[in-house]
Amino acid sequence: MNPPPHAEHHDPFAAKLGMWLFLVTEILLFGGLFIAYSYMRARYPHEFHHAGGSLSIPIGVANTAVLLTSSLTMVLAVAAAQRRSMKRSLLLTWTTVALGGLFLVNKGFEWASKFHHGVYPNSDHMASLPPGERVFFGLYFSMTGLHAVHVIAGMAVLAVLGSMIAKGRIRERNSVVLENGGLYWHLVDVVWIYLLPLFYLAA
């Protein structure tokens, strides 16, 4: 999303507008799944209630705390870059990446324990569940899976930005690049804030 090298003048507003438009498309990407979720939830309210009870609220809330904290460190990283303290910005950016990693580790344990109990698509145990609960877990794996893919993508973006800061290629003048990376990271956070009540607190 950065302006081209031969651009006449640097237009951070355009860069940010482009990023916001991209975020709109990301929200709509999840939007398709949210439509599926609302329809299925209206169709199977009791099964969703019951299946949601099998997810661990403490782990879900802990992960929410991790992601929210990572958004905070992200904001501070951008602010630091704008105030020209690049060392601090670098440290905060890598902290954000690390928190994203922590989130994924937690998520991995959660999925692993579900798999351990035979809850995964096409399993024999799933076949014994009522249809509504099978759809619930189908959506759970699709939506948290897609979200995890976005966490990984966000971490990759931030890692690139981190190495750019380290090499001195981000200055206060073009801090919009870092800001855009931050916007993407907040999107990842915001989507999770919706996933938590829809799945964990559904019970």
Add this chain to the structure above:
Amino acid sequence: MTTIAEPLAHTQPSFLDAPGRKGLLGWILSTDHKRVGILYLYSMVAFFFVGAALGVLMRLEQLTEGRTLMSAQTYNALFTVHGVIMIFMFVIPGLSAVFGNFFLPILIGAKDVAFPRLNLASWYCFVGGAGLAVLSLFTGPGAPDTGWTFYVPFSMKSGTNVSLAVFSAVVMGFSSILTGLNFITTVHRLRAPGMTWHRMPLFCWSLYATSWIQILATPILSITFVLVMLERFFGIGIFDPAKGGDPILYQHLFWIYSHPAVYIMILPAMGAISEILPTFARRTIFGYSAIAYSSLSIAAFGSLVWAHHMFTSGMSSFGNMIFSLLTMIVAIPSAIKVFNWTATLYKGSIEMGPPLLYALTFIFLFCIGGLTGVMQGALAINQHVHDTYFIVGHFHYVMFGGTGFAFFAALLYWFPKMFGRDYNRRAAYVAWVPLFVGFNLLYFTMLVLGYMGMPRRYYDHLPQFHTGHLVATAGSWLLALGLLVLFGNFVAALLRGRKAEDNPWGGVTLEWKVPSPPPQENFEAIPTVTGPPYAFGKEGGP
């Protein structure tokens, strides 16, 4: 533009002779919006001819009852691949990717789009996705046989290469999204001084409306196709009734994108027509703001009508009624455009030229396509003609008669500007005859066949449909002949065409003020605009 009567001064070499890398690398690594537009043109026209060849083969199979050329499985693969190629690789990128890329910055007085590198990346997504789609034909268990709509549950169970084919559509979707956000940002940020919203040429308005549909609708298709892949790889169950899922949900999600996609295809076509008509009628467009805002309202209403593809899928009759009503409403902004175009011609000093002929053909064919569309929006008729050749005829009138002919018109209009070469105008007129006659023989016959009850996608037909199929197949040969003459003419012009004038049609929008082909940075100095876009015969006009 009123203030810019004289051609703008230029000393730069044209973008075709620009310094820098030569040969293929100079093209596929260039972020110049004009080169990206031409890359799109070449790749899309190549796919168009593949798709057209598949269409001719399908018609050949229907020449006789029973087996003529191929097995039923091959026929299924043919109509699937024909649809995928024509929709995702020709009409969706369509005029927006080719002429939008080339002319949007010039028309608003900019040197390039807002994100030139992203623009090139979008072409790579397009070509990469198209490559995967081609790969899906020849690798694995064979070409997909589901129809381009990939309806579940069949697309979940089909043993053919569906996963790769839908993935290729997801990748091409990225290209569409990136182009859309690039154009929106370009229109917002890069208009020249004085180029207010209401001084923008109408092609820019239509691109702006299209771009919004591209970024709002395409993600839904991406996630839907991802779900089909998850369904096939892991059996996730959201669309599978055996696991509590719902196949109708797929249809909703699919059409939430794929109906607005129809407007992605047609809006830039309407925009190009709105450029051509004033130039050849030598007068300003009638109802500038009506045309501009009808583009936006088509974009808005077009997003709310998707379920009219599903009247026979078992929705509630209340739902059917709502979607039927909304469908009829879309006809209003479309008709506004048609009436304004006609009024533009009224009392104009019309000078005939190949672009105008094709533009008028667009209006005629689009009206048939639009009116048969309104017919199907009526629930009672829809019950009878759903999934028949009537549908096939209708959408070919809109997509081929509409977008296709507008594409030809735009190419005839802008070709001298893009390449600096003149094509043979007589040959362009000659090509029109088999194109027009063949088109109507082929697709009007389909409307009739469908009304008589010929179901779409059937490999074989009953004896009573034989004559109709014969006529349609003959029409397909004429149509193919016309396409060869039309594009043969372009190829001949590229190889040894005379040098084109800077303003062969006497147009007054900004692209006609720069040399043909345009210099690398379009404008030596960014122009200042002080008047409306189509000021013919007024101060500063010709």
